[in-house]
Amino acid sequence: MLKKALGRCLLLVSVILPNLMVQAEEVNVYSYRQPFLVKPLFDVFTKQSGIKVNVVFAKKGMAERLMREGEYSPADVLLTTDISRLVELHDKKLLQAVSSQVLEQAVPQQFQATDDTWFGLTTRVRNIYSAKRLGNISINYEDLADAKYKGRICTRSGKHPYNVALVASMIAEHGEAKTLEWLNGVKANLARKPQGSDRGQVQAIHQNLCDLSLGNSYYFGKMLKDDKQKVWADAVNINFPNQGNRGAHVNISGVALAKYAPNKANAIALMEFLVSEKAQKMYAETNMEYPVRAGVAVSKLVASWGKFKADTLSLEQIAKHRKAAIKLIDQAKFDL
The missing domain is CATH 3.40.190.10 (Periplasmic binding protein-like II)
Structure with missing residues:
Protein backbone atom coordinates (compact mmCIF):
# COMPACT_ATOMS: atom_id res chain seq x y z
CA MET A 1 0.00 0.00 0.00
CA LEU A 2 2.86 2.36 0.89
CA LYS A 3 4.51 1.73 -2.46
CA LYS A 4 1.25 2.39 -4.30
CA ALA A 5 0.67 5.62 -2.35
CA LEU A 6 4.24 6.73 -3.03
CA GLY A 7 3.77 5.92 -6.69
CA ARG A 8 0.58 7.99 -6.87
CA CYS A 9 2.37 10.92 -5.19
CA LEU A 10 5.23 10.75 -7.65
CA LEU A 11 2.78 10.60 -10.54
CA LEU A 12 0.94 13.63 -9.17
CA VAL A 13 4.23 15.55 -8.80
CA SER A 14 5.23 14.62 -12.36
CA VAL A 15 1.97 16.13 -13.62
CA ILE A 16 1.96 19.26 -11.44
CA LEU A 17 5.65 20.21 -11.67
CA PRO A 18 5.75 20.71 -15.48
CA ASN A 19 2.57 22.79 -15.22
CA LEU A 20 4.17 24.98 -12.57
CA MET A 21 7.23 25.39 -14.76
CA VAL A 22 5.07 26.45 -17.71
CA GLN A 23 3.21 28.93 -15.54
CA ALA A 24 6.53 30.40 -14.44
CA GLU A 25 7.40 31.25 -18.06
CA THR A 123 9.17 54.60 -37.70
CA ARG A 124 6.95 57.62 -38.19
CA VAL A 125 7.46 60.88 -40.07
CA ARG A 126 7.17 64.36 -38.57
CA ASN A 127 4.93 65.62 -41.35
CA ILE A 128 3.69 69.07 -42.23
CA TYR A 129 -0.08 69.13 -42.70
CA SER A 130 -1.52 71.80 -44.99
CA ALA A 131 -5.04 73.05 -45.66
CA LYS A 132 -6.42 71.17 -48.65
CA ARG A 133 -7.47 74.43 -50.31
CA LEU A 134 -3.74 75.22 -50.74
CA GLY A 135 -3.45 72.28 -53.13
CA ASN A 136 -0.32 70.16 -53.40
CA ILE A 137 2.70 71.92 -51.95
CA SER A 138 6.40 71.16 -51.68
CA ILE A 139 7.72 72.33 -48.33
CA ASN A 140 10.73 72.11 -46.04
CA TYR A 141 10.83 72.41 -42.25
CA GLU A 142 12.95 75.50 -42.82
CA ASP A 143 10.07 77.13 -44.72
CA LEU A 144 7.98 77.32 -41.55
CA ALA A 145 10.06 80.35 -40.55
CA ASP A 146 9.29 82.18 -43.82
CA ALA A 147 7.41 85.45 -43.20
CA LYS A 148 4.82 84.48 -45.83
CA TYR A 149 3.39 82.06 -43.26
CA LYS A 150 2.93 84.70 -40.54
CA GLY A 151 -0.14 83.90 -38.47
CA ARG A 152 -0.73 80.66 -40.39
CA ILE A 153 1.00 77.91 -38.36
CA CYS A 154 -0.31 75.77 -35.49
CA THR A 155 1.69 73.37 -33.34
CA ARG A 156 1.68 71.61 -30.01
CA SER A 157 4.24 72.56 -27.33
CA GLY A 158 7.75 73.00 -28.63
CA LYS A 159 8.94 70.98 -25.63
CA HIS A 160 6.88 67.92 -26.47
CA PRO A 161 9.30 65.04 -27.22
CA TYR A 162 8.19 64.85 -30.87
CA ASN A 163 9.08 68.50 -31.45
CA VAL A 164 12.24 68.29 -29.35
CA ALA A 165 13.47 65.52 -31.64
CA LEU A 166 12.70 67.64 -34.71
CA VAL A 167 14.57 70.63 -33.27
CA ALA A 168 17.50 68.34 -32.41
CA SER A 169 17.58 67.20 -36.05
CA MET A 170 17.66 70.85 -37.13
CA ILE A 171 20.66 71.44 -34.83
CA ALA A 172 22.39 68.41 -36.35
CA GLU A 173 21.80 69.86 -39.82
CA HIS A 174 22.27 73.60 -39.27
CA GLY A 175 23.94 74.17 -35.90
CA GLU A 176 22.54 75.92 -32.83
CA ALA A 177 22.70 79.54 -34.03
CA LYS A 178 20.69 78.93 -37.21
CA THR A 179 18.26 76.66 -35.39
CA LEU A 180 17.54 79.38 -32.83
CA GLU A 181 16.93 81.81 -35.68
CA TRP A 182 14.55 79.26 -37.21
CA LEU A 183 12.69 78.77 -33.92
CA ASN A 184 12.23 82.51 -33.56
CA GLY A 185 10.89 82.66 -37.12
CA VAL A 186 8.43 79.81 -36.57
CA LYS A 187 7.25 81.38 -33.30
CA ALA A 188 6.63 84.67 -35.13
CA ASN A 189 4.45 82.79 -37.64
CA LEU A 190 2.24 81.00 -35.09
CA ALA A 191 -1.50 81.59 -35.34
CA ARG A 192 -1.91 80.86 -31.63
CA LYS A 193 0.07 79.84 -28.58
CA PRO A 194 1.36 76.23 -28.82
CA GLN A 195 -1.24 73.91 -27.32
CA GLY A 196 -3.05 70.59 -27.61
CA SER A 197 -2.04 67.49 -29.52
CA ASP A 198 -0.99 66.77 -33.10
CA ARG A 199 -4.59 65.93 -33.94
CA GLY A 200 -5.72 69.19 -32.35
CA GLN A 201 -3.62 71.11 -34.87
CA VAL A 202 -5.35 69.39 -37.79
CA GLN A 203 -8.67 70.23 -36.18
CA ALA A 204 -7.52 73.87 -36.06
CA ILE A 205 -6.79 73.80 -39.79
CA HIS A 206 -10.29 72.39 -40.37
CA GLN A 207 -11.66 75.29 -38.33
CA ASN A 208 -9.66 77.77 -40.47
CA LEU A 209 -7.57 78.88 -37.49
CA CYS A 210 -4.36 78.17 -39.40
CA ASP A 211 -3.08 76.72 -42.68
CA LEU A 212 -0.11 74.55 -41.63
CA SER A 213 0.75 72.29 -38.71
CA LEU A 214 3.32 69.75 -37.58
CA GLY A 215 2.14 66.21 -36.85
CA ASN A 216 3.27 62.60 -36.83
CA SER A 217 2.22 60.53 -39.82
CA TYR A 218 0.27 57.86 -37.91
CA TYR A 219 -2.16 60.44 -36.52
CA PHE A 220 -3.42 60.99 -40.06
CA GLY A 221 -4.42 57.35 -40.27
CA LYS A 222 -6.01 57.40 -36.83
CA MET A 223 -8.09 60.44 -37.76
CA LEU A 224 -9.20 58.92 -41.05
CA LYS A 225 -10.51 55.89 -39.14
CA ASP A 226 -12.31 57.96 -36.50
CA ASP A 227 -15.92 58.89 -37.25
CA LYS A 228 -15.63 62.24 -35.52
CA GLN A 229 -12.13 63.19 -36.64
CA LYS A 230 -12.30 62.08 -40.27
CA VAL A 231 -13.68 65.48 -41.24
CA TRP A 232 -10.51 67.05 -39.83
CA ALA A 233 -8.25 64.76 -41.85
CA ASP A 234 -10.31 65.34 -44.98
CA ALA A 235 -9.51 69.06 -44.67
CA VAL A 236 -5.74 68.62 -45.01
CA ASN A 237 -3.00 67.19 -47.18
CA ILE A 238 -0.17 65.23 -45.58
CA ASN A 239 3.20 66.49 -46.81
CA PHE A 240 6.61 64.84 -46.51
CA PRO A 241 9.07 67.69 -45.90
CA ASN A 242 12.56 68.23 -47.36
CA GLN A 243 12.11 65.84 -50.27
CA GLY A 244 14.47 67.90 -52.43
CA ASN A 245 17.34 67.75 -49.94
CA ARG A 246 18.11 65.72 -46.80
CA GLY A 247 14.70 64.07 -46.46
CA ALA A 248 11.94 64.05 -43.85
CA HIS A 249 12.71 63.71 -40.15
CA SER A 299 -0.61 48.95 -44.65
CA LYS A 300 -2.69 49.94 -47.68
CA LEU A 301 -3.78 53.14 -45.96
CA VAL A 302 -0.21 54.21 -45.16
CA ALA A 303 0.92 53.24 -48.66
CA SER A 304 -1.76 55.52 -50.11
CA TRP A 305 0.10 58.55 -48.74
CA GLY A 306 2.93 57.86 -51.17
CA LYS A 307 6.62 57.08 -50.89
CA PHE A 308 9.08 59.52 -49.36
CA LYS A 309 12.75 60.19 -48.80
CA ALA A 310 13.80 59.98 -45.14
CA ASP A 311 16.68 61.72 -43.40
CA THR A 312 19.48 59.15 -43.07
CA LEU A 313 21.14 60.69 -40.01
CA SER A 314 21.11 58.20 -37.14
CA LEU A 315 18.68 58.90 -34.33
CA GLU A 316 21.50 58.40 -31.86
CA GLN A 317 23.33 61.35 -33.43
CA ILE A 318 20.16 63.44 -33.38
CA ALA A 319 19.53 62.53 -29.74
CA LYS A 320 22.90 63.98 -28.75
CA HIS A 321 21.41 67.41 -29.44
CA ARG A 322 18.31 66.82 -27.28
CA LYS A 323 19.43 68.95 -24.33
CA ALA A 324 20.58 71.74 -26.63
CA ALA A 325 17.20 71.60 -28.38
CA ILE A 326 15.33 72.11 -25.11
CA LYS A 327 17.66 75.01 -24.24
CA LEU A 328 16.99 76.72 -27.57
CA ILE A 329 13.21 76.21 -27.28
CA ASP A 330 13.34 77.93 -23.90
CA GLN A 331 15.62 80.64 -25.25
CA ALA A 332 13.13 81.38 -28.03
CA LYS A 333 10.30 81.41 -25.44
CA PHE A 334 8.53 79.24 -27.96
CA ASP A 335 5.65 78.16 -25.76
CA LEU A 336 4.98 81.57 -24.20
Whole structure:
Protein backbone atom coordinates (compact mmCIF):
# COMPACT_ATOMS: atom_id res chain seq x y z
CA MET A 1 0.00 0.00 0.00
CA LEU A 2 2.86 2.36 0.89
CA LYS A 3 4.51 1.73 -2.46
CA LYS A 4 1.25 2.39 -4.30
CA ALA A 5 0.67 5.62 -2.35
CA LEU A 6 4.24 6.73 -3.03
CA GLY A 7 3.77 5.92 -6.69
CA ARG A 8 0.58 7.99 -6.87
CA CYS A 9 2.37 10.92 -5.19
CA LEU A 10 5.23 10.75 -7.65
CA LEU A 11 2.78 10.60 -10.54
CA LEU A 12 0.94 13.63 -9.17
CA VAL A 13 4.23 15.55 -8.80
CA SER A 14 5.23 14.62 -12.36
CA VAL A 15 1.97 16.13 -13.62
CA ILE A 16 1.96 19.26 -11.44
CA LEU A 17 5.65 20.21 -11.67
CA PRO A 18 5.75 20.71 -15.48
CA ASN A 19 2.57 22.79 -15.22
CA LEU A 20 4.17 24.98 -12.57
CA MET A 21 7.23 25.39 -14.76
CA VAL A 22 5.07 26.45 -17.71
CA GLN A 23 3.21 28.93 -15.54
CA ALA A 24 6.53 30.40 -14.44
CA GLU A 25 7.40 31.25 -18.06
CA GLU A 26 6.54 34.92 -18.31
CA VAL A 27 7.87 38.32 -19.30
CA ASN A 28 6.92 41.71 -17.87
CA VAL A 29 6.54 44.71 -20.17
CA TYR A 30 6.42 48.37 -19.18
CA SER A 31 4.82 50.18 -22.09
CA TYR A 32 4.31 53.80 -23.13
CA ARG A 33 1.87 52.36 -25.64
CA GLN A 34 -1.64 51.52 -24.50
CA PRO A 35 -2.04 47.76 -23.95
CA PHE A 36 -4.77 47.30 -26.58
CA LEU A 37 -2.32 48.46 -29.26
CA VAL A 38 0.25 45.78 -28.42
CA LYS A 39 -1.91 42.97 -27.01
CA PRO A 40 -2.51 41.30 -30.41
CA LEU A 41 1.26 41.00 -30.84
CA PHE A 42 1.76 39.57 -27.39
CA ASP A 43 -1.05 37.06 -27.89
CA VAL A 44 0.72 35.70 -30.97
CA PHE A 45 4.04 35.59 -29.10
CA THR A 46 2.48 33.68 -26.21
CA LYS A 47 0.84 31.21 -28.59
CA GLN A 48 4.16 30.56 -30.34
CA SER A 49 6.43 30.48 -27.28
CA GLY A 50 4.24 29.58 -24.32
CA ILE A 51 5.60 32.66 -22.52
CA LYS A 52 2.93 34.79 -20.84
CA VAL A 53 3.24 38.55 -21.36
CA ASN A 54 2.24 40.87 -18.49
CA VAL A 55 1.82 44.52 -19.50
CA VAL A 56 1.98 47.62 -17.33
CA PHE A 57 0.86 50.82 -19.07
CA ALA A 58 3.39 53.42 -17.88
CA LYS A 59 2.92 56.38 -20.19
CA LYS A 60 4.13 58.86 -17.60
CA GLY A 61 6.98 58.41 -15.19
CA MET A 62 8.46 55.16 -16.50
CA ALA A 63 12.01 56.26 -15.69
CA GLU A 64 11.01 57.43 -12.22
CA ARG A 65 9.20 54.17 -11.55
CA LEU A 66 12.19 52.08 -12.64
CA MET A 67 14.53 54.17 -10.47
CA ARG A 68 12.20 53.79 -7.51
CA GLU A 69 11.97 50.01 -7.94
CA GLY A 70 15.71 49.62 -8.46
CA GLU A 71 17.10 46.09 -8.57
CA TYR A 72 13.74 44.73 -7.39
CA SER A 73 11.91 45.98 -10.48
CA PRO A 74 9.85 43.29 -12.22
CA ALA A 75 10.28 45.06 -15.59
CA ASP A 76 11.89 43.02 -18.36
CA VAL A 77 11.04 44.79 -21.62
CA LEU A 78 10.48 48.53 -22.08
CA LEU A 79 8.37 49.79 -24.98
CA THR A 80 8.62 53.48 -25.81
CA THR A 81 7.10 55.84 -28.37
CA ASP A 82 10.04 58.01 -29.41
CA ILE A 83 13.81 58.49 -29.26
CA SER A 84 13.65 61.08 -26.46
CA ARG A 85 12.17 58.57 -24.04
CA LEU A 86 14.68 55.89 -25.02
CA VAL A 87 17.55 58.31 -24.47
CA GLU A 88 16.13 59.32 -21.08
CA LEU A 89 16.12 55.67 -19.98
CA HIS A 90 19.63 55.22 -21.38
CA ASP A 91 21.05 58.33 -19.72
CA LYS A 92 19.63 57.30 -16.36
CA LYS A 93 21.35 53.92 -16.73
CA LEU A 94 18.11 51.96 -16.65
CA LEU A 95 18.94 49.73 -19.63
CA GLN A 96 21.30 46.87 -20.36
CA ALA A 97 22.91 45.83 -23.62
CA VAL A 98 21.47 42.98 -25.66
CA SER A 99 23.71 40.71 -27.71
CA SER A 100 21.44 39.50 -30.51
CA GLN A 101 22.26 39.00 -34.17
CA VAL A 102 18.53 38.77 -34.84
CA LEU A 103 17.98 42.33 -33.59
CA GLU A 104 21.14 43.76 -35.11
CA GLN A 105 20.38 42.33 -38.55
CA ALA A 106 16.67 43.19 -38.58
CA VAL A 107 16.97 46.80 -37.37
CA PRO A 108 18.88 49.28 -39.58
CA GLN A 109 21.92 50.83 -37.88
CA GLN A 110 20.24 54.24 -38.09
CA PHE A 111 17.57 53.01 -35.68
CA GLN A 112 19.61 51.23 -33.01
CA ALA A 113 22.05 52.23 -30.26
CA THR A 114 25.74 51.62 -30.89
CA ASP A 115 25.99 50.08 -27.42
CA ASP A 116 23.07 47.71 -28.14
CA THR A 117 20.84 49.13 -25.39
CA TRP A 118 17.83 50.03 -27.57
CA PHE A 119 16.34 49.15 -30.95
CA GLY A 120 13.70 50.75 -33.15
CA LEU A 121 10.52 48.81 -33.93
CA THR A 122 8.56 51.17 -36.20
CA THR A 123 9.17 54.60 -37.70
CA ARG A 124 6.95 57.62 -38.19
CA VAL A 125 7.46 60.88 -40.07
CA ARG A 126 7.17 64.36 -38.57
CA ASN A 127 4.93 65.62 -41.35
CA ILE A 128 3.69 69.07 -42.23
CA TYR A 129 -0.08 69.13 -42.70
CA SER A 130 -1.52 71.80 -44.99
CA ALA A 131 -5.04 73.05 -45.66
CA LYS A 132 -6.42 71.17 -48.65
CA ARG A 133 -7.47 74.43 -50.31
CA LEU A 134 -3.74 75.22 -50.74
CA GLY A 135 -3.45 72.28 -53.13
CA ASN A 136 -0.32 70.16 -53.40
CA ILE A 137 2.70 71.92 -51.95
CA SER A 138 6.40 71.16 -51.68
CA ILE A 139 7.72 72.33 -48.33
CA ASN A 140 10.73 72.11 -46.04
CA TYR A 141 10.83 72.41 -42.25
CA GLU A 142 12.95 75.50 -42.82
CA ASP A 143 10.07 77.13 -44.72
CA LEU A 144 7.98 77.32 -41.55
CA ALA A 145 10.06 80.35 -40.55
CA ASP A 146 9.29 82.18 -43.82
CA ALA A 147 7.41 85.45 -43.20
CA LYS A 148 4.82 84.48 -45.83
CA TYR A 149 3.39 82.06 -43.26
CA LYS A 150 2.93 84.70 -40.54
CA GLY A 151 -0.14 83.90 -38.47
CA ARG A 152 -0.73 80.66 -40.39
CA ILE A 153 1.00 77.91 -38.36
CA CYS A 154 -0.31 75.77 -35.49
CA THR A 155 1.69 73.37 -33.34
CA ARG A 156 1.68 71.61 -30.01
CA SER A 157 4.24 72.56 -27.33
CA GLY A 158 7.75 73.00 -28.63
CA LYS A 159 8.94 70.98 -25.63
CA HIS A 160 6.88 67.92 -26.47
CA PRO A 161 9.30 65.04 -27.22
CA TYR A 162 8.19 64.85 -30.87
CA ASN A 163 9.08 68.50 -31.45
CA VAL A 164 12.24 68.29 -29.35
CA ALA A 165 13.47 65.52 -31.64
CA LEU A 166 12.70 67.64 -34.71
CA VAL A 167 14.57 70.63 -33.27
CA ALA A 168 17.50 68.34 -32.41
CA SER A 169 17.58 67.20 -36.05
CA MET A 170 17.66 70.85 -37.13
CA ILE A 171 20.66 71.44 -34.83
CA ALA A 172 22.39 68.41 -36.35
CA GLU A 173 21.80 69.86 -39.82
CA HIS A 174 22.27 73.60 -39.27
CA GLY A 175 23.94 74.17 -35.90
CA GLU A 176 22.54 75.92 -32.83
CA ALA A 177 22.70 79.54 -34.03
CA LYS A 178 20.69 78.93 -37.21
CA THR A 179 18.26 76.66 -35.39
CA LEU A 180 17.54 79.38 -32.83
CA GLU A 181 16.93 81.81 -35.68
CA TRP A 182 14.55 79.26 -37.21
CA LEU A 183 12.69 78.77 -33.92
CA ASN A 184 12.23 82.51 -33.56
CA GLY A 185 10.89 82.66 -37.12
CA VAL A 186 8.43 79.81 -36.57
CA LYS A 187 7.25 81.38 -33.30
CA ALA A 188 6.63 84.67 -35.13
CA ASN A 189 4.45 82.79 -37.64
CA LEU A 190 2.24 81.00 -35.09
CA ALA A 191 -1.50 81.59 -35.34
CA ARG A 192 -1.91 80.86 -31.63
CA LYS A 193 0.07 79.84 -28.58
CA PRO A 194 1.36 76.23 -28.82
CA GLN A 195 -1.24 73.91 -27.32
CA GLY A 196 -3.05 70.59 -27.61
CA SER A 197 -2.04 67.49 -29.52
CA ASP A 198 -0.99 66.77 -33.10
CA ARG A 199 -4.59 65.93 -33.94
CA GLY A 200 -5.72 69.19 -32.35
CA GLN A 201 -3.62 71.11 -34.87
CA VAL A 202 -5.35 69.39 -37.79
CA GLN A 203 -8.67 70.23 -36.18
CA ALA A 204 -7.52 73.87 -36.06
CA ILE A 205 -6.79 73.80 -39.79
CA HIS A 206 -10.29 72.39 -40.37
CA GLN A 207 -11.66 75.29 -38.33
CA ASN A 208 -9.66 77.77 -40.47
CA LEU A 209 -7.57 78.88 -37.49
CA CYS A 210 -4.36 78.17 -39.40
CA ASP A 211 -3.08 76.72 -42.68
CA LEU A 212 -0.11 74.55 -41.63
CA SER A 213 0.75 72.29 -38.71
CA LEU A 214 3.32 69.75 -37.58
CA GLY A 215 2.14 66.21 -36.85
CA ASN A 216 3.27 62.60 -36.83
CA SER A 217 2.22 60.53 -39.82
CA TYR A 218 0.27 57.86 -37.91
CA TYR A 219 -2.16 60.44 -36.52
CA PHE A 220 -3.42 60.99 -40.06
CA GLY A 221 -4.42 57.35 -40.27
CA LYS A 222 -6.01 57.40 -36.83
CA MET A 223 -8.09 60.44 -37.76
CA LEU A 224 -9.20 58.92 -41.05
CA LYS A 225 -10.51 55.89 -39.14
CA ASP A 226 -12.31 57.96 -36.50
CA ASP A 227 -15.92 58.89 -37.25
CA LYS A 228 -15.63 62.24 -35.52
CA GLN A 229 -12.13 63.19 -36.64
CA LYS A 230 -12.30 62.08 -40.27
CA VAL A 231 -13.68 65.48 -41.24
CA TRP A 232 -10.51 67.05 -39.83
CA ALA A 233 -8.25 64.76 -41.85
CA ASP A 234 -10.31 65.34 -44.98
CA ALA A 235 -9.51 69.06 -44.67
CA VAL A 236 -5.74 68.62 -45.01
CA ASN A 237 -3.00 67.19 -47.18
CA ILE A 238 -0.17 65.23 -45.58
CA ASN A 239 3.20 66.49 -46.81
CA PHE A 240 6.61 64.84 -46.51
CA PRO A 241 9.07 67.69 -45.90
CA ASN A 242 12.56 68.23 -47.36
CA GLN A 243 12.11 65.84 -50.27
CA GLY A 244 14.47 67.90 -52.43
CA ASN A 245 17.34 67.75 -49.94
CA ARG A 246 18.11 65.72 -46.80
CA GLY A 247 14.70 64.07 -46.46
CA ALA A 248 11.94 64.05 -43.85
CA HIS A 249 12.71 63.71 -40.15
CA VAL A 250 11.69 60.31 -38.80
CA ASN A 251 11.32 59.09 -35.24
CA ILE A 252 10.76 55.61 -33.84
CA SER A 253 8.83 53.52 -31.43
CA GLY A 254 11.45 51.41 -29.70
CA VAL A 255 12.24 48.56 -27.37
CA ALA A 256 14.88 48.02 -24.70
CA LEU A 257 15.87 45.49 -22.06
CA ALA A 258 15.45 46.73 -18.47
CA LYS A 259 18.64 46.86 -16.39
CA TYR A 260 17.47 44.36 -13.78
CA ALA A 261 15.23 42.20 -16.00
CA PRO A 262 14.37 39.08 -13.93
CA ASN A 263 13.29 37.15 -17.04
CA LYS A 264 16.13 38.11 -19.36
CA ALA A 265 15.98 35.14 -21.74
CA ASN A 266 12.23 35.52 -22.19
CA ALA A 267 12.65 39.26 -22.66
CA ILE A 268 15.18 38.83 -25.46
CA ALA A 269 12.91 36.23 -27.06
CA LEU A 270 10.09 38.79 -27.08
CA MET A 271 12.35 41.53 -28.45
CA GLU A 272 13.47 39.26 -31.27
CA PHE A 273 9.87 38.31 -32.01
CA LEU A 274 8.95 42.00 -32.32
CA VAL A 275 11.36 42.44 -35.24
CA SER A 276 10.18 39.31 -37.04
CA GLU A 277 8.36 39.78 -40.35
CA LYS A 278 5.03 38.70 -38.90
CA ALA A 279 5.23 41.00 -35.86
CA GLN A 280 6.56 43.92 -37.89
CA LYS A 281 3.61 43.73 -40.23
CA MET A 282 1.10 43.45 -37.38
CA TYR A 283 2.67 46.25 -35.32
CA ALA A 284 2.95 48.68 -38.22
CA GLU A 285 -0.62 48.03 -39.40
CA THR A 286 -2.12 48.39 -35.93
CA ASN A 287 -0.36 51.70 -35.30
CA MET A 288 -0.31 52.92 -38.93
CA GLU A 289 3.47 53.34 -38.88
CA TYR A 290 6.37 52.11 -41.01
CA PRO A 291 8.17 48.83 -40.20
CA VAL A 292 11.90 49.13 -39.48
CA ARG A 293 12.58 45.72 -41.01
CA ALA A 294 13.32 45.95 -44.72
CA GLY A 295 10.93 44.18 -47.07
CA VAL A 296 7.87 44.33 -44.81
CA ALA A 297 5.00 46.07 -46.57
CA VAL A 298 3.15 48.98 -44.97
CA SER A 299 -0.61 48.95 -44.65
CA LYS A 300 -2.69 49.94 -47.68
CA LEU A 301 -3.78 53.14 -45.96
CA VAL A 302 -0.21 54.21 -45.16
CA ALA A 303 0.92 53.24 -48.66
CA SER A 304 -1.76 55.52 -50.11
CA TRP A 305 0.10 58.55 -48.74
CA GLY A 306 2.93 57.86 -51.17
CA LYS A 307 6.62 57.08 -50.89
CA PHE A 308 9.08 59.52 -49.36
CA LYS A 309 12.75 60.19 -48.80
CA ALA A 310 13.80 59.98 -45.14
CA ASP A 311 16.68 61.72 -43.40
CA THR A 312 19.48 59.15 -43.07
CA LEU A 313 21.14 60.69 -40.01
CA SER A 314 21.11 58.20 -37.14
CA LEU A 315 18.68 58.90 -34.33
CA GLU A 316 21.50 58.40 -31.86
CA GLN A 317 23.33 61.35 -33.43
CA ILE A 318 20.16 63.44 -33.38
CA ALA A 319 19.53 62.53 -29.74
CA LYS A 320 22.90 63.98 -28.75
CA HIS A 321 21.41 67.41 -29.44
CA ARG A 322 18.31 66.82 -27.28
CA LYS A 323 19.43 68.95 -24.33
CA ALA A 324 20.58 71.74 -26.63
CA ALA A 325 17.20 71.60 -28.38
CA ILE A 326 15.33 72.11 -25.11
CA LYS A 327 17.66 75.01 -24.24
CA LEU A 328 16.99 76.72 -27.57
CA ILE A 329 13.21 76.21 -27.28
CA ASP A 330 13.34 77.93 -23.90
CA GLN A 331 15.62 80.64 -25.25
CA ALA A 332 13.13 81.38 -28.03
CA LYS A 333 10.30 81.41 -25.44
CA PHE A 334 8.53 79.24 -27.96
CA ASP A 335 5.65 78.16 -25.76
CA LEU A 336 4.98 81.57 -24.20
